[in-house]
Amino acid sequence: MSDEIDLAAVTTxxxxxxxxxxxxxxxxxxxxxVARKVNVPASTVGGYFGGSHLPGLKPAHLVxxxxxxxxxxxxxxxxxxxxxxxxxxxxxxxxxxxxRGAVRGGWDPGAIAGRRLGDxxxAGRRLGDxxSPRTPADPARGDETAATLTIAPPVARLDRLPAVRxxxxxxALLTGLLPxxxxxxxxxxxxxxxxxxxxxxxxxxxIGKSTVALALAATAxxxxxxxxxxxxxxxxxxxxxxxxxxxxxxxxxxxxxxASLPDLVWRLLGAVDQPWLLxxxxxxxxxxxxxxxxxxxxxxxxWLRPLPxxxxxxxVTTRDGADWSLGAAxxxxxxxxxxxxxxxxxxHDAGQALRDLAGDAPGSAQAAQSLGHRxxxxxxxxxxxxxxxxxxxxxxxxxxxxxxxxxxxxxxxALRTSGPWSLLPDFDGAGPRATAPCPQPQPPDTPTDTQAxxxxxxxxxxxxxxxxxxxxxxxxxxxxxxxRRERELVGPTWELSLDLLAARGQAGARPLxxxxxxxxxxxxxxxxxxxxxxxxxxxxxxxxxxxNLQVTELWGLVRALAGQGLIEHTLDPADARAPASIGxxxxxQIWLHPLVRxxxxxxxxxxxxxxxxxxxxxxxxxxxARRLDPRDPETWPRWAMLTGHADAxxxxxxxxxRWGLPELTEARLPPELLVPATLAARFLRATGRLAEAxxxxxxxxxxxxxxxxxxxxxxxxxxxxxxxxRAAQGRPGDAEEGLRAVLDDRxxxxxxxxxxxxxxxxxxxxxxxxxxxxxxxxGWFTRTLTSRERVLGHRHRDTLTTRxxxxxxxxxxxxxxxxxxxxxxxxxxxxxxxGPEHPATLVTRYHLARLDHRRGxxxxxxxxxxxxxxxxxxxxxxxxxxxxxxxxxxxxxxxELGRLAAAxxxxxxxxxxxxxxxxxEHGTTLRLQRLVGRSPSS
Numbered sequence: 038m039s040d041e042i043d044l045a046a047v048t049t050x051x052x053x054x055x056x057x058x059x060x061x062x063x064x065x066x067x068x069x070x071v072a073r074k075v076n077v078p079a080s081t082v083g084g085y086f087g088g089s090h091l092p093g094l095k096p097a098h099l100v101x102x103x104x105x106x107x108x109x110x111x112x113x114x115x116x117x118x119x120x121x122x123x124x125x126x127x128x129x130x131x132x133x134x135x136x137r138g139a140v141r142g143g144w145d146p147g148a149i150a151g152r153r154l155g156d157x158x159x160a161g162r163r164l165g166d167x168x169s170p171r172t173p174a175d176p177a178r179g180d181e182t183a184a185t186l187t188i189a190p191p192v193a194r195l196d197r198l199p200a201v202r203x204x205x206x207x208x209a210l211l212t213g214l215l216p217x218x219x220x221x222x223x224x225x226x227x228x229x230x231x232x233x234x235x236x237x238x239x240x241x242x243x244i245g246k247s248t249v250a251l252a253l254a255a256t257a258x259x260x261x262x263x264x265x266x267x268x269x270x271x272x273x274x275x276x277x278x279x280x281x282x283x284x285x286x287x288x289x290x291x292x293x294x295x296a297s298l299p300d301l302v303w304r305l306l307g308a309v310d311q312p313w314l315l316x317x318x319x320x321x322x323x324x325x326x327x328x329x330x331x332x333x334x335x336x337x338x339x340w341l342r343p344l345p346x347x348x349x350x351x352x353v354t355t356r357d358g359a360d361w362s363l364g365a366a367x368x369x370x371x372x373x374x375x376x377x378x379x380x381x382x383x384x385h386d387a388g389q390a391l392r393d394l395a396g397d398a399p400g401s402a403q404a405a406q407s408l409g410h411r412x413x414x415x416x417x418x419x420x421x422x423x424x425x426x427x428x429x430x431x432x433x434x435x436x437x438x439x440x441x442x443x444x445x446x447x448x449x450x451a452l453r454t455s456g457p458w459s460l461l462p463d464f465d466g467a468g469p470r471a472t473a474p475c476p477q478p479q480p481p482d483t484p485t486d487t488q489a490x491x492x493x494x495x496x497x498x499x500x501x502x503x504x505x506x507x508x509x510x511x512x513x514x515x516x517x518x519x520x521r522r523e524r525e526l527v528g529p530t531w532e533l534s535l536d537l538l539a540a541r542g543q544a545g546a547r548p549l550x551x552x553x554x555x556x557x558x559x560x561x562x563x564x565x566x567x568x569x570x571x572x573x574x575x576x577x578x579x580x581x582x583x584x585n586l587q588v589t590e591l592w593g594l595v596r597a598l599a600g601q602g603l604i605e606h607t608l609d610p611a612d613a614r615a616p617a618s619i620g621x622x623x624x625x626q627i628w629l630h631p632l633v634r635x636x637x638x639x640x641x642x643x644x645x646x647x648x649x650x651x652x653x654x655x656x657x658x659x660x661x662a663r664r665l666d667p668r669d670p671e672t673w674p675r676w677a678m679l680t681g682h683a684d685a686x687x688x689x690x691x692x693x694x695r696w697g698l699p700e701l702t703e704a705r706l707p708p709e710l711l712v713p714a715t716l717a718a719r720f721l722r723a724t725g726r727l728a729e730a731x732x733x734x735x736x737x738x739x740x741x742x743x744x745x746x747x748x749x750x751x752x753x754x755x756x757x758x759x760x761x762x763r764a765a766q767g768r769p770g771d772a773e774e775g776l777r778a779v780l781d782d783r784x785x786x787x788x789x790x791x792x793x794x795x796x797x798x799x800x801x802x803x804x805x806x807x808x809x810x811x812x813x814x815x816g817w818f819t820r821t822l823t824s825r826e827r828v829l830g831h832r833h834r835d836t837l838t839t840r841x842x843x844x845x846x847x848x849x850x851x852x853x854x855x856x857x858x859x860x861x862x863x864x865x866x867x868x869x870x871x872g873p874e875h876p877a878t879l880v881t882r883y884h885l886a887r888l889d890h891r892r893g894x895x896x897x898x899x900x901x902x903x904x905x906x907x908x909x910x911x912x913x914x915x916x917x918x919x920x921x922x923x924x925x926x927x928x929x930x931x932x933e934l935g936r937l938a939a940a941x942x943x944x945x946x947x948x949x950x951x952x953x954x955x956x957x958e959h960g961t962t963l964r965l966q967r968l969v970g971r972s973p974s975s
Contacts, residue, residue, distance in 0.1 A: 044121045048330045053125055054088025057103065061086060064107040067774055074106035075099065087735075091126060188281050190254035190266035190316065197605070199393045199420065203386030204249050207377060211236060211253050215262060216312035216348050234344040235351045237361055240379035243417025243630070246354035249379070250316050253352065263313040269320040271558050271681075275327065275340055282315075290953040299329070299340055307345045316352045317341075323360040327353070334360060335371055343373035381414025390416065391445065394423025398430050400445035408445040411452055417630065421601065422448060425534050428600050432541075441537055451533055531633075534601040541597070548577040549594050550603055551644070554629060554637035555654050555689060559681030560607070563625035566682065567591060571660050575653040577646065595627065604629055624678060642698060647689075648705050655686045658713035667720035668876060670912050676720040683717030684733075686710050687740050703745060711741045711751040719758060723876070725917035725954065727766050734759035748786050750793070753779055757797050764800070765918065767959035769808045776801040792835070795824050799839050806846055807960075815846045832870060834877065837863050845884055853892045860885050874912050876919065879905060883923055890926065895933045902927035921951045922961050928968045937968065944968045 042056050061071060068086055072079040077099070084090045085103070092099045100122050101115050109115060201208070214236070238246045257264045265285075267278040279302050283293060286305035293301070306313070317340075320326040329339040337343055344351065361376055370376055382390065387409025388402055399405070412418040429443045442448040538546040549572075553561060561567075569591045572578050599606040605628040629637075641650040661679055665672040686707065693700060714737045721730035734755055741752040760775035776797055783794040802817030818839055825836040841863045847856035860881060867878040882905050889898035906927050909920035924947040931937045937944070948965040955962050 044117050047121050048125065049088075050091050050125060051088035053091060053122065054086050057107075058086045060104065060107045060109060062770075066107060067770065069774070071103060071106050075102045091122065188265045188267055188278050188285070190251065190258065190264050192251055192255040192258065195248075195251055195255060197607075198248060199390060199423070201245070201248055201252055202390045202393070202416075203382040203414075204245060204252075204379075207238075207249060207379070208252055208256075211249075211352070211377075212256050214350065215253075215257055215260065215314065216350050217260075217262075234347070234349065235341060235353070235374045236377060237374060238352065238354045238377050238379055239356065239361075243415050244379045244381065245416040246379055247318050248416070250318060250352055250354050254314065254316055257314045261312070263309070263311060265313075265315050267315070267317045269317055269326045275317065275320070279340060290949045293953060294957075299338070299342075302340075303342050306349055309348060311348065313349045314352070315349070316354075318354045320353050321356045323353075323355055335374075337371075337373070343371075382409065382416065382419070383414065384410045387412065387414045387419055390419045391423045391426075394420065395426035395430070395445075399426045399443065399448075404445035404449075408449045411449045421531065421534060421603070424601055425537060429537065441540060442533070448533070531603065531636075534603060538597050538601065543594055543597050545578050545590075546594050546597055550598055550633075551637045551641050552577065552650060552653060553604065553627060554634045555641050555650055556685045557682040557688070558634065560626035560628050560678070561682065562675070562678035563595065563606075563627055565661050565675050565679050566657055567595070568657060568660055571656050572653070575656065576649045577653055599627075603633060626678075638692075641689075642693060642696070647693075648701065651686055651689055651701070651710075652707050654689070655707035655710055655713070658683060658685065659709045662713045662716040665716075665720075667716055667723050670876065673720065673724060676717070680717045680720060684714040684736065687714055687737065690740065690744070706744060709751070710744070711737055711749075711755060715751065715755050715758065718755075722758070722762055722765070725913065725919070727762055727918070727955075731759060731762045731766070734762065748782060750787065753782055753786065754793065757783075757793070757800070761800055764804045764807060767955065769804050772804045773801065773808070776804060790824055790828055792825075792828060795821055795828065796835065798824075799835070799842070803842055806842065806849075811846050811849045815843065815850075818843045818846065832866050834867075834870065837866055837870075838877065841881055841884060844888075848884070848888050848891055851891075853888065856888055860888060874908050876913065879908055879912065879919065879923075882908075883919070883926065886930070887926060890930050890933070895930050899927070899930045899934060899936075902930055916950050916954050918951075918955060918961065921947050921954070921965070925951075925961055925964045925968070928965070932968065941969065 042059060044056070047053050047056050061068070068083045069079045071086075072082040075082070075096075077096070082103075085092050092103065096102075100119055104115055104118055109118070214234075238249060240246055254264050254266060265282055267275060267282075269275050276298070279298060280293070283298065283302050283305060286302070286309065288301060288305060306315070317327070323334040324332075327340045328334040329336060332338060334341055341351065341353065361370055361374055381387070384406040388406030391399075391405045391409055392402065395405075408422065409419060412422060426443065426445070426448060429441055432441065432443075442451045535547045535550070538544075556566070572591060595604070595606060598604045607626050607628060608624070641647055644650070658679075662683065665675055665679070667673075667676060687710065690701065714733065718730045718733035718737065721727075721733060737755045738752065738759060741749065741755060745752055747753075756775065757779045760772045760779065763775065764772035780794065780797045780801055783791065783797055787794050798817060799821045802814045802821065805817065806814035822836065822839045822843060825833065825839055829836050840859055844856045844859040844863065847859065864878070864881045864885065867875065867881055871878050882901065886898045886901035886905055889895070889901065902923065906920070906923045909917065909923045913920050924943060928937060928940055928944040928947075931940045944965060948962070948969050951959065951962040951965050957966075
């Protein structure tokens with residue numbers, strides 16, 4: 038039975054669960070069927086099939102017994118399964134859990150069975166408690182995820198940065214190595230693998246690696262070199278961006294679904310005849326970000342490989358310079374990789390960088406150089422100091438008195454008296470309890486009762502070429518020492534900037550910056566998230582409530598932080614992540630440097646006020662999410678900006694677990710903690726991104742059950758939504774089982790007539806209808822309609838939804854007149870209450886066209902279906918499942934009219950999209966497949 042399952046390719050818990058699910062589904066068994074056969078609770082077995090945890094050692098022979106229950110009896114086959122299970126158990130013990138997901142690097146190495154399985158397959162009623170809280174989306178599904186990314190270099194950022202100082206020699210070298218048309222076909226030594234075409238820029242955070250890469254990208258674009266930029270700052274970002282790159286390079290739907298994505302990307306890059314440059318920025322975990330599962334980045338089989346042709350060039354920026362050498366001693370770099378270590382700026386260049394920002398007024402060139410030396414030549418620290426002094430010079434002379442340094446020497450003196458210590462915690466450098474809350478947190482290695490001496494001198498100035506951190510390979514910042522050095526250089530500079538703002542009456546800048554750092558890594562949409570009416574009620578801004586903090590004062594804090602260089606405030610003319618069919622206006626956005634976000638985000642946890650930060654983050658997100666109905670296309674551009682932050686509160690709690698900090702009890706958690714992430718997942722579902730939605734729901738459900746228990750109303754809501762997605766993905770068996778369980782729980786917890794209970798009851802009926810059980814479905818719909826009319830009213834949108842589905846069943850029963858009356862009434866009410874092109878109204882239009890088609894009125898049905906397809910493309914976009922279903926219906930009608938040949942191109946395009954978005958076994962894909970006359974493997 039498992040001949041079609043390549044068990045050698047199964048390397049993670051999630052993949053093992055998917056493989057088990059293939060066997061179970063082929064046997065026609067449910068999770069509960071298997072659970073009964075092996076005498077293990079269904080919730081536990083559901084976790085095995087869902088991939089959240091592996092079968093355990095007890096009861097004995099559990100893996101074999103589960104497989105026998107599913108019809109696998111061959112001893113050799115059972116032995117292969119047990120060997121695979123043992124191998125994954127050993128790997129998990131050796132590597133531990135990885136926040137980046139079960140698959141290192143974030144991709145599935147290929148189809149593990151005869152058909153592709155979606156990530157996070159959950160067939161049972163409950164999810165297990167193990168596994169990663171957020172598994173990256175599988176880019177092998179195609180550009181469903183990739184379409185939400187941009188891989189264009191953000192070269193416009195250079196316009197907001199000062200001149201690049203001290204990097205001229207490196208930039209000249211890299212610029213000279215840029216590929217050009219007509220390059221030779223072999224490296225300088227005749228090696229077919231072009232030596233030195235993969236360039237790794239490494240050094241401290243804030244040393245200027247990304248700026249150098251941006252400057253190189255700008256030069257490459259000016260020369261006509263195709264240039265792509267991938268940011269590795271978020272879990273799974275590299276794999277998702279590589280999926281987008283594959284699409285841009287012309288990958289077919291079949292390749293995206295069946296091939297190993299890393300192999301595919303590099304095969305496509307090797308076929309590019311024109312010069313190209315690929316930049317991977319902030320790959321600070323080279324093995325995790327770029328290496329293959331279970332391997333190392335230098336294996337050359339992951340996302341980073343030797344370049345087979347000279348048309349290309351790859352540049353990687355990373356803090357980690359130790360992962361790029363062969364052997365335990367780390368003494369030799371592979372010939373296809375060239376390392377470039379970015380050290381601090383020389384005193385001369387550091388001084389000039391300060392004068393570029395602050396000018397001559399704060400002091401002489403020698404004074405600027407002295408301050409630059411004191412700041413360690415770190416460009417980020419120099420930028421913050423320069424912007425501080427520029428702002429201080431604009432203030433009236435008497436404002437702030439001597440507490441505000443206005444010259445290079447005064448600023449240096451302020452740093453000296455504060456000591457070189459970072460005032461921010463570093464959980465990587467020591468156990469978090471070593472950085473327990475205290476009035477002035479000390480560096481990670483300093484006991485909490487030990488104060489830095491007032492006259493502490495800065496470390497000796499580094500040589501021009503290196504940072505001089507003891508014990509590091511090639512001067513690279515490794516682990517705790519590197520992070521500590523970054524904070525030693527920058528921490529006091531941040532403190533001075535925040536103290537200056539406090540002296541100006543803007544004490545709220547510090548908690549606001551810390552609050553922003555607790556959000557996600559995406560740009561922060563100011564218009565959507567930062568709401569003065571929410572912040573005024575937060576205990577974090579208690580001191581400002583007396584001054585009646587309003588929009589202008591909040592905006593003043595944002596501008597002040599931006600003026601000090603602690604945040605970057607930008608105007609984005611159009612959000613690239615919004616669906617292509619939706620226009621987006623100008624958006625104010627805030628971006629935090631990764632080191633700022635990392636440090637201040639951690640500071641929130643040792644501030645003694647973590648509950649206040651969690652409460653405020655949740656309140657901001659709930660306020661934003663509640664105003665945006667994810668079902669309404671008009672809200673989708675704002676949801677596209679909000680989704681990357683929606684689980685920020687849950688991420689804070691996951692971070693506390695990872696760092697070993699005490700968990701917050703339920704009484705100290707915001708009651709609506711799960712709401713923003715759940716609503717964001719509904720946006721993904723509404724826009725047709727079903728796989729992403731399922732993944733998001735699973736993450737919320739896993740955390741929600743652990744925090745609040747199975748019977749919490751928001752946990753039940755998330756579970757209901759997850760099984761709705763399962764139904765939409767063409768998995769009615771899993772959906773029915775899950776919805777029945779949620780319905781039982783909601784009846785018990787909320788009552789039979791609660792609107793949420795009726796919602797689950799309705800979608801159980803819809804799942805039964807999709808399974809062809811029309812009479813049973815009609816019974817559920819009829820009971821639901823009676824209750825909804827009594828509880829919600831006759832024209833409530835949920836009541837209209839149930840009527841619409843009853844009419845759909847009547848069509849199946851050939852009760853044409855009754856179906857037409859009901860659909861016409863629903864159409865009229867939906868147009869009146871929602872509008873003619875609301876997604877729900879379009880559903881009714883679909884059923885009207887289908888009614889005409891089923892009763893033989895194909896001419897009218899064709900007109901309605903053509904209008905429907907145009908509206909769906911305009912409102913939902915070409916990849917939305919409802920758009921694909923509408924095109925399918927239109928094709929079937931044209932087939933009846935003998936006009937399919939004219940629409941074959943349109944139907945063929947929809948079939949390709951459906952294969953990618955819904956999968957080869959989805960009902961819509963199979964209908965389209967019959968229209969185009971293709972086999973499943975075409």
